[in-house]
Amino acid sequence: MSQYKIIFTGPVGAGKTTAISSISDVPLINTDAVASDMTKQRKEGTTVAMDYGIMNLNDGEKIHLYGTPGQERFDFMWDILTTGGIGLILLLDNSRADPFLDMKFFLNSFDGFIAKTGVAIGVTQMDVSANPSIEEYHQNLQSLGLKIPVFSVDAREKNDVSILVQALMFSLDPGLDEE
């Protein structure tokens, strides 16, 4: 079975669970359930501490979607999560007090994984709080020497989440061909 994963992370309330639900082909698994690829790593009955969805590809391949609700509490699980990961989707809640701080936190926390793969940032709740603007996110990233896709995202909208993940794919390989 494939171990390919796309990891969704971000602060609490950013919309990780919703975003995974938007593009998952199966109902989201997030409480007291056993995920098939986690069985060997867990004892029976242990609570799953993350959200989980699946994207079924045309050839039968599955892409595992892992969300990390509350994952920021325990970094000892990050290495396990990121193993086999294709890339990272970072969702930031624009209604939080300091989204830039959040952004730097997660980019810093996953910097090793990002260096090997890639990241795309989705900014949620922009309809609730329009500031900072996407432009300001880019300015902030430029000051960090980063050029990352940053999109305004409504996590409930499949189209938005899809475009965000597409951008991640293209940033991983600009030569990807659209069929």
Next chain:
Amino acid sequence: MIKRMKSKPSKSLTVALHAMDGRSRKTMMMFLQTTCKGIAQVVSEQEADIDMIDIDLMGAQASLEHCLSRVPLRPIIVLSLQPTDIENTIFMQKPAKVENMIAAFQAARLVLAQQKKVAKIKSHHDNMATKAQSLLKPDLRADTAVAVSDNGLKVALYGMDEQTYRALTNFLHNKLQDVVQIVTEHEAEVDILDADLMGAKTSLEHCLARKPARPIIIISQEKLNIEGTIYVNSPVKVDGMLAALQKAVPSKFNSDNQKTSAIDVESETESKLVTAPSHSDFVFGLKKPLPVESVTSTAVGNLRKQEQSNIEKSFTRQTEPALDKKPKPSTKNVAKHKIVQKQIADTLVAAEAKKESLHEVTELAAETKVYVQSVEQKKVAKHQAAMQINEQGFSGFIGLVEGVDFNDPKQWVSANYNPKHYYQGYVQSTVKIAYEKTIAVKLSSAWKPLIFLPRSHEILLDADDKQLRAFAGVNVASMPISTTKIMSIAPVNIAHESIATDLEKFQDLNTFLWKLACWTSKGRYIAALDLKHPVYLKQWPNFTRLVITPHAMRIAALLMTEPRTIPDIVQVLKIKPQYVFIFVSAAYTIGILEQINSQDKIDEMAKPVKPVKKKAQKKGLLKRILNKLRG
């Protein structure tokens, strides 16, 4: 036979978890028992030594208040993504790392030890108060019993050994018998402590931490300037103490009060104080150095921060001419005292530096913004998801331009357009003026008026996309002079514009300009760009809110990697030139695409081409994911 004594293992701490759901509780229990090697055991609230609260979770505030109101207060570890400065708590930043968790529990253990010490001192103090009462001279006690008025200020004495306590008690009863009465800690209105004695720091912390706070008088040989305290010079004089008491509780003192008369009486006997036995002078030497505490950064973080900074300030010595005629205190003791203060200050500085290094990783803001734009939510059109145009729908969406064969590269030179000849140019001029003057501006024409709000980067236009697309393609410059051609730009008061009440008419500036450029371009490139010079993207377009023309993401990904000429993009990606032309025109219009005209900059920006060999399997996987996402 030497019996080897096994060292007693540290007793495992017990902790109660608050504001955590079932999943979090289980994870924390696992974390503490396994990864943290059993440093603490999760128990019920009643049995716990320590409380732990994740204050980023719902309901945490109530739990925190509950824990803070507990008497006696026990150590509280707060978990948060962002550093907090809550008094009487030990902060631990999330994500929880093993070493930080262990340090937090060690700090909690220190706090528990400290509390035991304070309790011991308090118990000692209570005993002393009881003993002192019994040691008072019968006549004095009688006098005291009679002389203490109902309004006598109740004071508690701290940080004194038996002899000192007795001497101060005698002094207060002899000289200020109508002014004060010595009581236990619980009854006192004012605390008095001797800052030059061992244990003074702990006593001071204890007094400063009290809630509600009450005045604290500190007696010392050297002038101390500790926030929240009233200083009295040692050796204590009546007027000095009286002044301090007056300052402590001004309401207890007035000109009619009999206590004032006590001052007049006592001033005559002041000299007697000077010649009194040494202990009544309250010249107290340093019995032994104040302990240099070993603090962890987490301990410094919250529970002791304020108090320690106050104490640190207290050791900023100020010299003052001696007020009394008594010989100065032993310089040896003072020097020793100063050494200890420096050691404490150095320890604090080191602890602060360690604390800062733990915060290299940027913290998370936990709380929600106070200012949330409810109006913004109603601007539905502004936050609509993007439209993605495929190749089949491209011509129908964009429109056609005549006179250019895009299949012939030689004709590409003429496949451009000048936005100044179109509505796009006027809109861009409007935007430019509005930004320069930072005022709302209205573009008026025979067509629809357009308003631009520079502060919020919003366009107000009472026209749908169909109408805009139709007008965007009109070459205004080639038309005969008419009202259509005449456009004016003027400041506008948005409050007077009826359109401003229709939130559906608000559009994001970049979203509007992007589609305007697409419909003006119709597959041509903007005249400002030269096909011979490379272009590059400064940032990714916000694709979720823009019309996504065919291959736009591929073009963006390529131009984010390195600068390319426009024909080069066509060649590398093997796509129609119109797709590249329209993309670069739109990106240039919203200011995220730039052209490099100097060779130096080309060399600077050109990155060494790394032969990136993506595994065919991985490439295929990414493609399949892409196809899945695009439906």
